[in-house]
Amino acid sequence: MTRQLKLGAFLMAGGHHVAAWRHPEAPADAGLDFSHYKRLAQIAEAAKFDALFVADSIAAPRDDIASRMARSAYFEPLTLLSALSAVTERIGLIATATTSYNEPYHVARKFASLDHLSGGRAGWNLVTSDNAAEAQNFGREQHISHAERYSRAREFHQVVTGLWDSWEDDAFVRDKISGAYYDPAKLHVLNHQGEHFRVKGPLNVARSPQGQPVIVQAGSSGVGRDLAAQTAEVVFTAQTSLANAQAFYADLKGRLSQYCRHQDSLKIMPGIFVVVGATEAQAQEKFQTFQRLVEPEVGVALLGRMLGNFDLSQFPLDGPLPDLPLTESGQQSRQKLLTELAGEENLSLAELGRKIAGGRGHYTLVGTAVQIADQMQAWFEQGAADGFNVLVPHLPAGLEDFANEVIPELQRRGLFRTEYEGRTLRENLGLTRPANSFTRQPHSSTDQQDIAQ
């Protein structure tokens, strides 16, 4: 079968553009409007997207400028996606949950439950927490250091996946006559004793339709890439050029072999921020209607957060991006990327803030459906992407534009499905169903099966 693109619909309240909520066509209260999300899910499913994706933070921003941004009130991802599971049938449901301020038993259980609720459509975006505001909601004054949070994340993943394998697929025999509900020989108690966690098990949820929900990650630092190479099945990433994306793709795929994993067992999906128009000029004008709504102070505040939770309000708006220390308190790779961008294009603080206000560092595509499909195809065919996580300026309109204009163009080129291949997220992504780690033979692991495909 021909290789095709995988597509995620990255949902964010009224849209990804920081000024989306001020746009006349966008709902300002979308973050807590279930009917809005239901509509988004149904548009994305009709367009055959692989999955919905929901990001998360476990704190509200507390700086002064926060009151001018639509980022303080929205649904918790697992409750939202559980509700959406009841009004969709085929689309995947990927929720973010941090490993820094959660307990693995809860996370394992909620995602397993969502996988059952949805008939095998759950994905877990495993992240670490990088800001003090989150730490302070969980009894800590400072966030955990970068090294410590990755050490915790690695062990957290180990516990969660171990709990998911508590029961063999056929453990529950439910024999009404004999009275045997499950076969005790097919129950596996994890008994995890590690540096960060002690978790006995078993999970009180049967093994889920996908065996295990799909593991998604977005870390881009060296240690983040290593964790992804070892454990992730989908990686979201922000890349600002084809060349950078190719380098990232080659590097990450290159790391798979040390974990005996096949190239196809990890899908790399850069984010793309897309504005579609009937003509290029119309698309540009559409984009500018959002850009004009960005208050300079808001753009700079967003920039400060993306650089590592810096307060940039003390620096002149028309001056350059000041030198900032590489900090533990941010996405290190994001910080490097934006610093380079400011230098290359000689942008003022306000200009850089406005520039990232839409796609927040993701590759920005403004043009006709053909132009956008051309670039997606180039990235896909030239070793930069297995698919994309699609961000649009405003919702639902931007998603409708993408579904109505870009998807048919991709389908005409044979680059995207016209029907779902399967019932589960794994089947649609082309990922194998993992064998149970408690029953896997020492010399015929899932990973080796992957290689043998």
Next chain:
Amino acid sequence: MTRQLKLGAFLMAGGHHVAAWRHPEAPADAGLDFSHYKRLAQIAEAAKFDALFVADSIAAPRDDIASRMARSAYFEPLTLLSALSAVTERIGLIATATTSYNEPYHVARKFASLDHLSGGRAGWNLVTSDNAAEAQNFGREQHISHAERYSRAREFHQVVTGLWDSWEDDAFVRDKISGAYYDPAKLHVLNHQGEHFRVKGPLNVARSPQGQPVIVQAGSSGVGRDLAAQTAEVVFTAQTSLANAQAFYADLKGRLSQYCRHQDSLKIMPGIFVVVGATEAQAQEKFQTFQRLVEPEVGVALLGRMLGNFDLSQFPLDGPLPDLPLTESGQQSRQKLLTELAGEENLSLAELGRKIAGGRGHYTLVGTAVQIADQMQAWFEQGAADGFNVLVPHLPAGLEDFANEVIPELQRRGLFRTEYEGRTLRENLGLTRPANSFTRQPHSSTDQQDIAQ
């Protein structure tokens, strides 16, 4: 308006009877079948139940007999009720979440999110955890002591309700022209620093439709009743006789005044285990079809768990209930109740096990719709109950029986609604919407408003 009964539909996989899963009419795999729960929710909503109620444990039982009971694999309550919120419109959604092994920020956020998703139908059954199996899934060898877990529960409640009030109801102005998304003067940072928790806030969810989700509790010890008198709006309880129920009702309502609370601000809803038949004989025969399916060892194991996680397998099945120490590791009030029951009726261990196999200590009503309504009416009118939490032997059939037979009889007597009074769970339960604690005037508290009603 005439006082009417409040009714909860207590959902539990294929039914409450321990042998329900073995019954030919009950599905054996109901615990992880969303279509089953969707049907239950729709039956209960059509019958105008106030709420669905889902219990919880954050561990699977690990003893040998567990493999003969249907208690090891089921949906996590918050994901399940979120999914059900999307396929129902009026019925309340009460999920259990323990204060012993959770973080208040997560709990506050998930219930606020569910309240928004459902348009104001969320309730939180606040419990403490009483068994070592749960502790061992969260890094502890032993469960927390009774006193300690109530101290933690009290502070947990304080943090959660404080976070729910992070934003005033009209904080989000969302003014597209001026660019003001919220009014900073209407944001309140909790800054909680207590014995068990340090939580900064604010919550990243707006104040929810009900102001705060409804607080439900089921603790019956002295300290449990005090916490309920101070903080609960609904109390579920297991009572084995009218006299006991009256005593409990009088005691708990009597404790309200010390917290300046009105009698109507707390609804007491004993559990009732109901088997309906066209005749009393038919109902008894129906009940016996379940009782005959109880293996003696299973009934005794269930009994041991209810008494405080005791292993009773060493004692003769036909001997008496052995003397057992009152232990930290159980529901103390439940333990007392069952010990008395065994003594009064001179039951063997196997007989007592079988006796509690259906209603698990809840009052058992086996008879015609008229007989059942008679007893419900007596409890309601004689100071024993404001309503009931309804348990049935098997699902969905038992719930259909109750909806088709008992509900119309209660409606004929004017004891139960024929249409929902409101859109939110609070409105249907007749509970006031709490004022925001950050803006409440010192001398005009919600509680005092309650008294002035």
